[in-house]
Amino acid sequence: MQAGRDWPLFGAAAQPCSCAGAATGLAGWDLGTSTVTREGTLPFCSLTRHGTLPVCSPAWHGTLPVCSLTRHGTLPVCSLARHGTLPFCSLTREGAFLLPLCEVINTDPYYRFNDVAYRWISLDNWTYSRTFKTPFDIKKWQKVNLVFEGVDTVAQILLNNVTLGRTDNMFNRYSFDITSVIQEVNFVEVRFLSAISYAAEQSRCHKGHSIPPVCPPPVQKGECHVNFIRKEQCSFSWDWGPSFPTQGIWKDVRIEAYNHYHLIYFSTTPLFGNTQQWCLEVESIFDVVSSKPIAGLVTVNIPKLQTQQTFSVKLQPGEGSIVQLVNINKSATVEPWWPNGHGKQTGYNMTTTFTMEAGCQIEKFSKVYFRTVELVQEPIPGSPGLSFYFKINGRPIFIKGSNWIPADSFQDRVTYDTLRLLLKSAADANMNALRVWGGGVYEQDEFYDICDEIGIMIWQDFMFACALYPTDQNYLESVRAEVSHQVRRLKSHPSIILWSGNNENEAAIASNWFSIPYPDIGVYIEDYVTLYVKNIREIVLCEDKSRPFVVSSPTNGLESVKEGWLSRDPYDTHYGDTHFYDYSNDCWNWTMYPKTRFASEYGFQSWPSFSTIEKVSSPEDWSCTSNFSLHRQHHEGGNIQMLQEIGRHFKLPQCPDPVKQFKDMIYLTQVMQAQCIKTETEFYRFSQSEIINGEGHTMGALYWQLNDIWQAPSWASLEYGGKWKLLHYFAQNFFAPLLPVAYEDKGVLHIYGVSDLHEDHKVTLRVSVHAWSSLEPVCTLAKEGVTVKAQSAVPIYKESICDLLERCRNCTRTSCVITFCLVGEDGLQSPRNHYFLSSLKDAVGLEKTQLSASVSQQDDIYIFALQTTAIAPFVTLDVGSIKGRFSDNGFLMTEKKKMVAFYPWEPTSVEELESSLILTSLLDVV
Ligand code: BMA
Numbered sequence: 001m002q003a004g005r006d007w008p009l010f011g012a013a014a015q016p017c018s019c020a021g022a023a024t025g026l027a028g029w030d031l032g033t034s035t036v037t038r039e040g041t042l043p044f045c046s047l048t049r050h051g052t053l054p055v056c057s058p059a060w061h062g063t064l065p066v067c068s069l070t071r072h073g074t075l076p077v078c079s080l081a082r083h084g085t086l087p088f089c090s091l092t093r094e095g096a097f098l099l100p101l102c103e104v105i106n107t108d109p110y111y112r113f114n115d116v117a118y119r120w121i122s123l124d125n126w127t128y129s130r131t132f133k134t135p136f137d138i139k140k141w142q143k144v145n146l147v148f149e150g151v152d153t154v155a156q157i158l159l160n161n162v163t164l165g166r167t168d169n170m171f172n173r174y175s176f177d178i179t180s181v182i183q184e185v186n187f188v189e190v191r192f193l194s195a196i197s198y199a200a201e202q203s204r205c206h207k208g209h210s211i212p213p214v215c216p217p218p219v220q221k222g223e224c225h226v227n228f229i230r231k232e233q234c235s236f237s238w239d240w241g242p243s244f245p246t247q248g249i250w251k252d253v254r255i256e257a258y259n260h261y262h263l264i265y266f267s268t269t270p271l272f273g274n275t276q277q278w279c280l281e282v283e284s285i286f287d288v289v290s291s292k293p294i295a296g297l298v299t300v301n302i303p304k305l306q307t308q309q310t311f312s313v314k315l316q317p318g319e320g321s322i323v324q325l326v327n328i329n330k331s332a333t334v335e336p337w338w339p340n341g342h343g344k345q346t347g348y349n350m351t352t353t354f355t356m357e358a359g360c361q362i363e364k365f366s367k368v369y370f371r372t373v374e375l376v377q378e379p380i381p382g383s384p385g386l387s388f389y390f391k392i393n394g395r396p397i398f399i400k401g402s403n404w405i406p407a408d409s410f411q412d413r414v415t416y417d418t419l420r421l422l423l424k425s426a427a428d429a430n431m432n433a434l435r436v437w438g439g440g441v442y443e444q445d446e447f448y449d450i451c452d453e454i455g456i457m458i459w460q461d462f463m464f465a466c467a468l469y470p471t472d473q474n475y476l477e478s479v480r481a482e483v484s485h486q487v488r489r490l491k492s493h494p495s496i497i498l499w500s501g502n503n504e505n506e507a508a509i510a511s512n513w514f515s516i517p518y519p520d521i522g523v524y525i526e527d528y529v530t531l532y533v534k535n536i537r538e539i540v541l542c543e544d545k546s547r548p549f550v551v552s553s554p555t556n557g558l559e560s561v562k563e564g565w566l567s568r569d570p571y572d573t574h575y576g577d578t579h580f581y582d583y584s585n586d587c588w589n590w591t592m593y594p595k596t597r598f599a600s601e602y603g604f605q606s607w608p609s610f611s612t613i614e615k616v617s618s619p620e621d622w623s624c625t626s627n628f629s630l631h632r633q634h635h636e637g638g639n640i641q642m643l644q645e646i647g648r649h650f651k652l653p654q655c656p657d658p659v660k661q662f663k664d665m666i667y668l669t670q671v672m673q674a675q676c677i678k679t680e681t682e683f684y685r686f687s688q689s690e691i692i693n694g695e696g697h698t699m700g701a702l703y704w705q706l707n708d709i710w711q712a713p714s715w716a717s718l719e720y721g722g723k724w725k726l727l728h729y730f731a732q733n734f735f736a737p738l739l740p741v742a743y744e745d746k747g748v749l750h751i752y753g754v755s756d757l758h759e760d761h762k763v764t765l766r767v768s769v770h771a772w773s774s775l776e777p778v779c780t781l782a783k784e785g786v787t788v789k790a791q792s793a794v795p796i797y798k799e800s801i802c803d804l805l806e807r808c809r810n811c812t813r814t815s816c817v818i819t820f821c822l823v824g825e826d827g828l829q830s831p832r833n834h835y836f837l838s839s840l841k842d843a844v845g846l847e848k849t850q851l852s853a854s855v856s857q858q859d860d861i862y863i864f865a866l867q868t869t870a871i872a873p874f875v876t877l878d879v880g881s882i883k884g885r886f887s888d889n890g891f892l893m894t895e896k897k898k899m900v901a902f903y904p905w906e907p908t909s910v911e912e913l914e915s916s917l918i919l920t921s922l923l924d925v926v
Pocket of ligand 1: 238239240439465466503504579601704715
C-alpha cells in the first residue's frame with residue numbers, strides 16, 4: 001500500500017507574531033530616555049571581532065592581555081606539546097615542580113598509548129597564573145569585570161590573592177566584578193581541581209539514590225562519574241574517543257570596564273506574522289551600573305530592506321533586557337534563508353544603535369536572516385501515530401546529514417579552518433543538516449556562523465548523554481545558568497532549527513539500561529522530568545520561542561509528552577525519531593532497518609586510512625591484532641563485528657604479510673561501512689512518500705557520525721584531519737538531490753526516483769547490466785519520460801530479477817551487476833548507482849584489473865585520468881597525507897576510462913600527487 005503526499009509549497013507561517021503597532025517591546029524595562037557609553041579604545045578589542053563598533057567614550061572592553069591563558073591553555077599537555085614552551089608565566093602542579101611536564105612536551109598526546117600514559121596529568125590539580133598590567137586608568141571606571149567565556153571546569157579564581165569565585169561548569173560564562181580588586185599590576189590565578197577527583201567527590205557526596213552509570217566500560221579506558229560534572233561528557237572517554245579530562249581556560253578571558261551601562265547579550269530572531277509580514281525580535285541584555293534608570297533611543301537599521309525603526313527605552317539599574325519588535329518594510333522583498341540544496345543563505349546587514357543620555361552610543365553590527373521552522377507532528381492518513389518532519393519557510397524538507405562530535409579532545413586545537421573544512425565537507429556531500437550531539441560541547445560561535453553561511457541546519461542537543469543525572473539544587477542552578485547562557489549566545493543563528501534536551505536518556509530509562517530495580521524507577525523518572533522538562537525546557541521556551549524543543553533523542557515527540565515525558569518505547573517507528581544499530585545482521589538487507597519517521601542515528605564502524613593511522617603509530621602497530629589496534633578500538637567487539645560484516649560479502653584479507661593484511665583490512669572496513677550506510681540511507685530516502693503497513697513517511701536521515709576526535713576506528717565518515725573516508729564519497733552520492741535507488745523485494749527489482757528538487761522533472765532512466773567479466777554491457781535499457789516528483793520518492797521501474805536476467809542473456813545473479821542513473825534536460829543528471837545481485841565474494845568472472853592514472857593540473861584542481869582493463873569494484877584513489885578530496889571515490893568502474901578531479905586543500909603538485917597515489921580495487925585484496 002502506498003500513500004502519496006501532497007506537500008503545500010511555501011505556506012503557512014511557523015510563528016504567530018503580531019508585529020503591528022509594536023513600536024517598543026520591553027521586558028522588565030520602562031520606556032524613557034537615556035545615558036552614556038563607550039567601549040573598546042584599547043588594543044585586543046574583542047568588540048570589533050564580535051561585530052560591535054568600538055564606541056565613543058567611557059568604557060574599556062578588551063581581551064585580557066593574559067590572552068596566552070585563553071588561547072593556549074586548554075590542557076597543559078596539548079599546548080606544551082604543540083608549542084614546546086610554556087605559553088604562560090607559570091603553570092604549577094600541586095605539590096610538584098614543573099619538571100615532569102618536560103617528559104611529555106614533545107610528544108603528541110594522540111601518539112600510540114599516550115592517552116593512558118598521560119592520565120596522571122588529569123589526576124593532578126593545576127594552576128594557571130600570571131602577572132599583568134592594567135591597560136587603562138582604573139579610577140575612570142564605575143565597574144570592571146573579569147570575564148571568562150569558558151573555564152574547563154572546576155576552579156577557584158583569584159585576583160591579587162582575593163578569591164573572586166569558583167567555577168564548576170564548562171558551559172557557563174563567568175563574570176567577576178573586580179572593581180575593588182583590580183590594581184595597576186595584578187596577579188591572576190586559576191586554581192584547578194582535577195575533574196576526575198571532583199566528579200568522584202560529587203558522586204560520593206550525593207545523597208539518596210545512586211546515579212548510574214558509575215564508570216564507562218573497561219574497553220574505553222576512561223574515567224568514572226562523568227555525569228556528576230558539567231563538562232564535555234566524552235572527555236572521560238567514549239566508544240569512539242580517548243579519555244583526556246582536560247583542565248584549562250578553553251575560551252577567551254577579558255576585562256570589561258564601563259560606566260553607566262554595558263551590553264551583555266544581543267540577539268535577533270525572525271518571526272513571520274499572520275499578517276504575512278516578517279518582523280524581527282531584537283533582544284538586548286544590559287548591565288546598568290547607574291543607580292538611576294538610563295533613558296535613550298534604540299535605532300535598528302537594515303538598509304537593504306529599507307527598514308529603519310527607532311524605539312525609546314529606559315534601562316533600569318541592574319541586569320535586564322529590552323526587546324524590540326522591528327517590522328520589516330512591507331514593500332521590501334525579503335529573501336529567506338534556505339538550507340543547502342534548497343536555495344540561498346541570504347543574510348542582511350543590520351546596525352543597531354543605542355543612543356543613550358549624554359549622547360554616547362553603542363553601535364552593534366550584525367547579520368540577520370529570515371526563516372521559519374516548524375516541527376510537524378500530525379496524524380498521517382493510513383498510519384497510526386504522528387508525523388515527525390521539519391518545514392522550513394513552510395516547505396517540508398527531507399533532512400540529510402550526520403551527527404557532529406567534538407573535533408578534538410583539545411578544543412584549543414580546533415581552529416576556524418578545522419571547522420570550515422569539516423562543515424564544508426558536509427555540505428559538499430549534499431548534506432543539509434547535522435546534529436550537534438549531546439555528549440560533546442556547545443560549539444564555538446564560528447561553527448554556527450559557518451553553518452549559517454553554507455546552509456547546514458543544526459539539531460542542537462543540550463549536553464547530556466547516555467546517562468542519568470543528579471538534580472540537587474546546586475547542580476540544577478548550574479544547569480539553568482548554562483542553558484540560558486547558551487540559548488542567548490546561539491539563538492540568532494538561523495542554522496539552529498531545534499533544541500533537544502539530551503541524547504538517549506529517555507531511552508536509557510525506558511529500556512532500563514542501568515538495571516534499576518522496578519520499584520525504584522519512579523524517582524529516576526522524577527529526576528528526568530525535573531531536569532529536562534521543569535528546568536531546561538522551561539528556560540528554553542522562555543528564552544527562545546522561535547524554534548521547537550524536544551526533550552530527548554530518540555523520542556516519540558508529542559507521544560512521549562502524552563505519556564508523561566517518557567515513552568514506553570521511544571524507538572517506536574510511528575512517532576518521533578529513532579536511533580538504530582545492528583551489527584549482527586546483513587547490512588545489505590534493507591528489510592532489517594526500521595521504517596521510521598526520522599532516523600537521527602544509525603551507523604557502522606570502519607578504520608581510518610593508513611596515512612592517518614601512521615601518524616600516531618609505529619611499524620610494530622601495523623597489524624590487525626597488534627596491541628595498538630586493540631587499544632584504539634573503544635567499542636566492545638568492534639573489530640570482530642567489522643570483520644563479520646565484511647565476511648558476509650567479501651573475502652577476508654589473508655595476506656601473510658601483516659602490514660599488507662592491515663591495509664587490506666582498513667580498505668575493506670571502509671568499503672563495507674560505505675556500502676552498509678548507503679543501503680540504509682537509501683532505504684530511508686525511498687521511504688519518504690509511502691506508508692507500508694502503517695510505517696513510513698521517513699523525513700530524515702542523519703547517520704552516526706560525521707567526524708572523528710582522534711585517529712581510531714569509529715563510525716565517522718571524515719577522519720581526524722578531515723580526510724574523506726569512502727563513506728563520505730558514498731554520502732555525496734546517496735544524498736544527491738536527484739537519485740535513483742534500487743532495492744529488491746520478493747525477487748522483484750524496484751527502482752525509485754528520489755528527489756529533493758522543488759519541481760517535478762521528466763527524466764530518462766538508464767539501466768545497464770554488465771557481466772563482471774566484461775567492460776561492455778550485456779544489455780541496456782532506457783525508460784524515457786519518467787516523472788520524478790518534486791521532493792518525493794516515487795517508484796519508476798519494476799521487474800522480476802529472473803525476467804531481467806533472462807532478457808540479458810547468460811546473466812546470473814553472481815555473474816552480472818546492475819547500474820543505473822537518471823538523465824534529464826539542461827544537464828540534470830543523477831549520480832550512477834549500482835545494485836549487486838549477489839555478495840561480491842560469490843561474484844563470477846571478476847578479473848584482477850590493471851588500474852593506471854595520469855595526473856594533470858587545471859587551474860586550482862588536478863585531474864586524474866584513470867584507466868582500467870576490467871570491471872573494477874570499489875576503485876579507490878588515495879594520495880596519503882596530501883590534503884584534499886576527490887570528486888568521486890570508491891566507485892564501481894564499468895568503463896575503461898574515468899576522469900576524477902582532486903581538490904587540494906593545501907598547495908601540492910602533479911609530481912607529489914603522482915608519487916603518492918595508490919590505486920586499489922577489490923581484487924587487490926589478498
Ligand atoms: C549512539 C550515540 C553515541 C555512540 C554511538 C555509537 O547511540 O549516541 O553515544 O557513540 O551510538 O555507539
